[in-house]
Amino acid sequence: MVITQHQEAGLLTLTLNRPDALNAITTELLVELGHALEKAQDPAVRTVLLTGAGRAFSVGQDLKEVQVRQESFKDHLRHYNRVIKLLQQLEKPVLAAINGAAAGAGFSLTLACDLRLASEGSFVTAAFSRIGLVPDSGMSYFLPRIIGWSKAFDMLTFSPRITAEEAFEMGIVDRIFPDDTFQEQVRAFAMDLAQGPTLAIGLTKQLLRRSGSASLDEMLDLEAEMQDRAGQSQDHQEGLKAFMEKRGTRFSGL
Protein backbone atom coordinates (compact mmCIF):
# COMPACT_ATOMS: atom_id res chain seq x y z
CA MET A 1 0.00 0.00 0.00
CA VAL A 2 1.40 3.39 -0.94
CA ILE A 3 -1.27 5.14 1.13
CA THR A 4 -1.51 4.05 4.73
CA GLN A 5 -4.68 4.76 6.69
CA HIS A 6 -5.07 5.13 10.42
CA GLN A 7 -8.31 5.99 12.15
CA GLU A 8 -8.42 7.15 15.74
CA ALA A 9 -11.80 8.34 17.01
CA GLY A 10 -13.04 10.76 14.29
CA LEU A 11 -9.58 11.46 12.89
CA LEU A 12 -8.51 9.67 9.70
CA THR A 13 -4.81 10.03 8.90
CA LEU A 14 -3.75 9.27 5.34
CA THR A 15 -0.01 8.95 4.82
CA LEU A 16 1.73 9.11 1.45
CA ASN A 17 3.98 6.13 1.93
CA ARG A 18 6.84 6.00 -0.55
CA PRO A 19 9.48 7.39 1.81
CA ASP A 20 12.44 6.03 -0.21
CA ALA A 21 11.20 8.10 -3.19
CA LEU A 22 10.36 11.15 -1.01
CA ASN A 23 6.71 10.22 -1.62
CA ALA A 24 6.97 11.04 -5.32
CA ILE A 25 3.50 10.65 -6.80
CA THR A 26 2.69 7.66 -9.01
CA THR A 27 -0.60 6.70 -10.65
CA GLU A 28 -0.95 3.91 -8.10
CA LEU A 29 -0.62 6.44 -5.27
CA LEU A 30 -3.28 8.71 -6.79
CA VAL A 31 -5.71 5.84 -7.30
CA GLU A 32 -5.25 4.65 -3.70
CA LEU A 33 -5.59 8.19 -2.37
CA GLY A 34 -8.79 8.65 -4.39
CA HIS A 35 -10.28 5.46 -2.89
CA ALA A 36 -9.29 6.49 0.63
CA LEU A 37 -10.87 9.94 0.19
CA GLU A 38 -14.08 8.40 -1.11
CA LYS A 39 -14.24 6.22 2.02
CA ALA A 40 -13.56 9.31 4.13
CA GLN A 41 -17.06 10.54 3.22
CA ASP A 42 -18.25 8.20 6.01
CA PRO A 43 -19.79 10.40 8.75
CA ALA A 44 -17.69 8.54 11.35
CA VAL A 45 -14.70 10.39 9.86
CA ARG A 46 -14.83 13.96 11.17
CA THR A 47 -11.39 15.23 10.14
CA VAL A 48 -8.89 14.04 7.56
CA LEU A 49 -5.15 14.54 7.96
CA LEU A 50 -2.87 14.13 4.96
CA THR A 51 0.86 13.72 5.55
CA GLY A 52 4.00 12.06 4.22
CA ALA A 53 6.14 9.21 5.57
CA GLY A 54 9.84 9.88 6.13
CA ARG A 55 11.62 13.18 5.49
CA ALA A 56 9.37 14.70 2.78
CA PHE A 57 5.70 15.45 2.36
CA SER A 58 5.92 14.80 -1.39
CA VAL A 59 8.25 15.94 -4.19
CA GLY A 60 5.36 15.85 -6.70
CA GLN A 61 4.97 13.71 -9.78
CA ASP A 62 7.46 10.82 -9.89
CA LEU A 63 9.57 12.10 -12.77
CA LYS A 64 10.90 8.59 -13.40
CA GLU A 65 7.40 7.19 -13.92
CA VAL A 66 6.34 10.04 -16.16
CA GLN A 67 9.24 9.42 -18.53
CA VAL A 68 7.88 6.00 -19.44
CA ARG A 69 4.29 7.18 -19.65
CA GLN A 70 1.88 5.79 -22.21
CA GLU A 71 -0.65 8.61 -22.02
CA SER A 72 -0.61 12.37 -22.61
CA PHE A 73 -0.10 14.71 -19.65
CA LYS A 74 -3.71 15.82 -20.13
CA ASP A 75 -4.96 12.26 -19.71
CA HIS A 76 -2.59 11.58 -16.82
CA LEU A 77 -3.79 14.68 -14.96
CA ARG A 78 -7.30 13.24 -14.62
CA HIS A 79 -5.93 11.10 -11.74
CA TYR A 80 -4.69 14.24 -9.95
CA ASN A 81 -7.83 16.21 -10.67
CA ARG A 82 -10.03 13.54 -9.17
CA VAL A 83 -8.06 13.69 -5.92
CA ILE A 84 -8.09 17.50 -5.81
CA LYS A 85 -11.89 17.57 -6.28
CA LEU A 86 -12.40 14.92 -3.60
CA LEU A 87 -10.29 16.92 -1.11
CA GLN A 88 -12.39 20.00 -1.81
CA GLN A 89 -15.76 18.26 -1.85
CA LEU A 90 -15.33 16.46 1.47
CA GLU A 91 -17.77 18.14 3.86
CA LYS A 92 -15.32 18.03 6.73
CA PRO A 93 -12.01 19.68 7.55
CA VAL A 94 -8.99 18.34 5.69
CA LEU A 95 -5.54 19.18 7.08
CA ALA A 96 -2.17 18.87 5.40
CA ALA A 97 0.72 18.14 7.75
CA ILE A 98 3.79 19.26 5.79
CA ASN A 99 6.52 17.23 7.44
CA GLY A 100 9.25 18.08 4.89
CA ALA A 101 9.58 19.17 1.24
CA ALA A 102 6.31 19.74 -0.64
CA ALA A 103 7.08 20.34 -4.33
CA GLY A 104 5.13 20.46 -7.58
CA ALA A 105 1.90 18.51 -7.35
CA GLY A 106 2.92 17.54 -3.79
CA PHE A 107 2.56 21.22 -2.92
CA SER A 108 -0.70 21.36 -4.92
CA LEU A 109 -2.13 18.58 -2.75
CA THR A 110 -1.50 20.66 0.37
CA LEU A 111 -3.14 23.73 -1.23
CA ALA A 112 -6.35 21.79 -1.83
CA CYS A 113 -6.55 21.06 1.90
CA ASP A 114 -8.30 23.48 4.25
CA LEU A 115 -5.33 24.21 6.53
CA ARG A 116 -1.60 23.57 6.27
CA LEU A 117 0.42 22.68 9.37
CA ALA A 118 4.16 22.77 8.72
CA SER A 119 7.19 21.51 10.59
CA GLU A 120 9.86 24.16 11.21
CA GLY A 121 12.33 22.56 8.83
CA SER A 122 9.90 21.98 5.95
CA PHE A 123 9.67 23.97 2.74
CA VAL A 124 7.38 24.34 -0.24
CA THR A 125 8.21 25.06 -3.86
CA ALA A 126 6.14 25.25 -7.01
CA ALA A 127 8.90 23.44 -8.96
CA PHE A 128 6.99 23.29 -12.25
CA SER A 129 8.81 26.19 -13.95
CA ARG A 130 12.19 24.58 -13.25
CA ILE A 131 11.29 21.76 -15.61
CA GLY A 132 9.49 23.94 -18.15
CA LEU A 133 5.96 23.06 -17.05
CA VAL A 134 2.92 25.00 -15.92
CA PRO A 135 1.26 24.62 -12.51
CA ASP A 136 -1.30 21.84 -12.26
CA SER A 137 -3.47 19.93 -9.80
CA GLY A 138 -5.24 23.15 -8.79
CA MET A 139 -2.15 25.22 -7.96
CA SER A 140 -3.08 28.02 -10.37
CA TYR A 141 -6.51 28.13 -8.72
CA PHE A 142 -5.58 28.00 -5.03
CA LEU A 143 -2.28 29.87 -4.87
CA PRO A 144 -3.50 33.30 -6.15
CA ARG A 145 -6.56 33.00 -3.92
CA ILE A 146 -4.34 32.40 -0.89
CA ILE A 147 -1.47 34.84 -1.54
CA GLY A 148 -2.67 37.15 -4.35
CA TRP A 149 -1.88 37.31 -8.05
CA SER A 150 1.59 38.90 -8.04
CA LYS A 151 3.05 36.76 -5.27
CA ALA A 152 1.61 33.68 -6.98
CA PHE A 153 3.10 34.73 -10.30
CA ASP A 154 6.46 35.24 -8.59
CA MET A 155 6.38 31.80 -6.91
CA LEU A 156 5.24 30.07 -10.09
CA THR A 157 7.81 31.82 -12.27
CA PHE A 158 10.93 31.50 -10.12
CA SER A 159 10.04 28.43 -8.00
CA PRO A 160 12.07 29.48 -4.95
CA ARG A 161 12.22 27.24 -1.90
CA ILE A 162 9.88 28.92 0.59
CA THR A 163 10.75 28.03 4.18
CA ALA A 164 7.96 27.20 6.63
CA GLU A 165 8.47 30.58 8.30
CA GLU A 166 8.25 32.48 4.99
CA ALA A 167 5.21 30.41 4.02
CA PHE A 168 3.60 31.30 7.34
CA GLU A 169 4.22 35.00 6.77
CA MET A 170 2.72 34.73 3.27
CA GLY A 171 -0.37 32.96 4.59
CA ILE A 172 0.39 29.69 2.80
CA VAL A 173 0.99 27.84 6.05
CA ASP A 174 -1.41 28.24 8.97
CA ARG A 175 0.56 26.76 11.89
CA ILE A 176 4.22 25.89 12.43
CA PHE A 177 5.30 23.29 14.97
CA PRO A 178 8.87 22.35 15.99
CA ASP A 179 10.41 19.43 14.09
CA ASP A 180 10.99 17.29 17.19
CA THR A 181 7.38 17.52 18.44
CA PHE A 182 5.71 17.90 15.03
CA GLN A 183 3.79 14.63 14.97
CA GLU A 184 2.43 14.96 18.51
CA GLN A 185 1.39 18.59 18.02
CA VAL A 186 -0.26 17.87 14.69
CA ARG A 187 -2.13 14.94 16.23
CA ALA A 188 -3.34 17.06 19.16
CA PHE A 189 -4.47 19.83 16.80
CA ALA A 190 -6.27 17.41 14.50
CA MET A 191 -7.91 15.42 17.32
CA ASP A 192 -9.19 18.64 18.79
CA LEU A 193 -10.66 19.66 15.45
CA ALA A 194 -12.22 16.20 14.98
CA GLN A 195 -14.14 16.72 18.22
CA GLY A 196 -15.45 20.09 17.09
CA PRO A 197 -18.75 20.99 15.37
CA THR A 198 -17.60 19.24 12.21
CA LEU A 199 -20.99 19.33 10.49
CA ALA A 200 -21.01 23.15 10.68
CA ILE A 201 -17.34 23.23 9.68
CA GLY A 202 -18.13 21.09 6.63
CA LEU A 203 -20.94 23.46 5.65
CA THR A 204 -18.64 26.45 6.20
CA LYS A 205 -16.16 24.83 3.85
CA GLN A 206 -18.88 24.57 1.21
CA LEU A 207 -19.72 28.25 1.66
CA LEU A 208 -16.11 29.32 1.18
CA ARG A 209 -15.76 27.07 -1.84
CA ARG A 210 -18.85 28.54 -3.48
CA SER A 211 -17.89 32.14 -2.62
CA GLY A 212 -15.03 31.87 -5.13
CA SER A 213 -17.46 32.26 -8.03
CA ALA A 214 -20.79 33.43 -6.56
CA SER A 215 -22.41 36.88 -6.20
CA LEU A 216 -23.29 38.44 -2.84
CA ASP A 217 -26.98 37.66 -3.48
CA GLU A 218 -26.19 34.02 -4.15
CA MET A 219 -23.99 33.79 -1.06
CA LEU A 220 -26.62 35.38 1.19
CA ASP A 221 -29.14 32.78 -0.03
CA LEU A 222 -26.67 29.96 0.42
CA GLU A 223 -25.70 31.11 3.91
CA ALA A 224 -29.38 31.09 4.87
CA GLU A 225 -29.77 27.57 3.47
CA MET A 226 -26.67 26.28 5.29
CA GLN A 227 -27.67 28.02 8.51
CA ASP A 228 -30.99 26.20 8.32
CA ARG A 229 -29.14 22.90 8.08
CA ALA A 230 -26.70 23.79 10.87
CA GLY A 231 -29.60 25.05 12.99
CA GLN A 232 -31.24 21.62 12.83
CA SER A 233 -28.11 19.79 13.97
CA GLN A 234 -27.56 18.06 17.30
CA ASP A 235 -24.36 20.08 17.57
CA HIS A 236 -26.32 23.32 17.58
CA GLN A 237 -28.55 21.99 20.39
CA GLU A 238 -25.48 20.86 22.30
CA GLY A 239 -23.76 24.23 21.76
CA LEU A 240 -26.77 26.10 23.10
CA LYS A 241 -27.15 23.74 26.07
CA ALA A 242 -23.46 23.97 26.97
CA PHE A 243 -23.66 27.76 26.77
CA MET A 244 -26.67 27.90 29.11
CA GLU A 245 -25.12 25.41 31.53
CA LYS A 246 -21.77 27.26 31.40
CA ARG A 247 -19.83 24.09 30.53
CA GLY A 248 -17.62 22.83 27.72
CA THR A 249 -19.20 21.40 24.55
CA ARG A 250 -19.42 17.74 23.56
CA PHE A 251 -20.03 17.91 19.81
CA SER A 252 -20.85 14.78 17.83
CA GLY A 253 -20.63 16.10 14.27
CA LEU A 254 -24.33 15.27 13.81
Ligand code: LHQ
Ligand atom coordinates in the same frame (compact mmCIF):
# COMPACT_ATOMS: atom_id res chain seq x y z
C1 LHQ B 1 12.72 12.69 -7.39
C2 LHQ B 1 11.78 13.73 -7.48
C3 LHQ B 1 10.67 13.55 -8.33
C4 LHQ B 1 11.52 11.44 -8.87
C5 LHQ B 1 13.29 14.35 -6.12
N1 LHQ B 1 10.58 12.39 -9.01
N2 LHQ B 1 12.58 11.57 -8.08
C6 LHQ B 1 2.00 15.70 -13.17
C7 LHQ B 1 1.91 14.88 -14.31
C8 LHQ B 1 2.10 15.37 -15.57
C9 LHQ B 1 2.85 16.34 -15.90
C10 LHQ B 1 3.69 17.03 -15.06
O1 LHQ B 1 3.21 17.51 -13.85
C11 LHQ B 1 2.73 16.77 -12.91
C12 LHQ B 1 2.84 17.29 -11.57
C13 LHQ B 1 4.22 17.56 -10.99
O2 LHQ B 1 4.34 17.41 -9.81
S1 LHQ B 1 5.51 18.07 -11.96
C14 LHQ B 1 6.77 18.54 -10.78
C15 LHQ B 1 7.53 17.34 -10.25
N3 LHQ B 1 8.39 17.67 -9.19
C16 LHQ B 1 9.56 18.33 -9.34
O3 LHQ B 1 9.93 18.77 -10.41
C17 LHQ B 1 10.44 18.45 -8.11
C18 LHQ B 1 11.79 17.83 -8.37
N4 LHQ B 1 12.57 17.78 -7.17
C19 LHQ B 1 13.22 18.82 -6.63
O4 LHQ B 1 13.19 19.93 -7.12
C20 LHQ B 1 14.02 18.56 -5.40
O5 LHQ B 1 14.28 17.18 -5.30
C21 LHQ B 1 13.29 19.04 -4.12
C22 LHQ B 1 13.32 20.57 -4.09
C23 LHQ B 1 11.86 18.56 -4.04
C24 LHQ B 1 13.99 18.48 -2.87
O6 LHQ B 1 15.33 18.81 -2.89
P1 LHQ B 1 16.37 18.06 -1.92
O7 LHQ B 1 15.80 17.95 -0.55
O8 LHQ B 1 17.67 18.79 -2.09
O9 LHQ B 1 16.48 16.57 -2.47
P2 LHQ B 1 17.18 16.06 -3.83
O10 LHQ B 1 16.94 17.01 -4.93
O11 LHQ B 1 18.61 15.70 -3.53
O12 LHQ B 1 16.35 14.74 -4.12
C25 LHQ B 1 16.56 13.54 -3.41
C26 LHQ B 1 16.31 12.37 -4.34
O13 LHQ B 1 14.92 12.36 -4.71
C27 LHQ B 1 17.10 12.49 -5.63
O14 LHQ B 1 17.43 11.18 -6.05
P3 LHQ B 1 18.89 10.59 -5.82
O15 LHQ B 1 18.84 9.22 -6.42
O16 LHQ B 1 19.84 11.51 -6.53
O17 LHQ B 1 19.10 10.60 -4.35
C28 LHQ B 1 16.10 13.06 -6.58
O18 LHQ B 1 16.36 12.76 -7.92
C29 LHQ B 1 14.82 12.37 -6.14
N5 LHQ B 1 13.65 13.13 -6.54
N6 LHQ B 1 12.17 14.74 -6.69
N7 LHQ B 1 9.70 14.46 -8.44
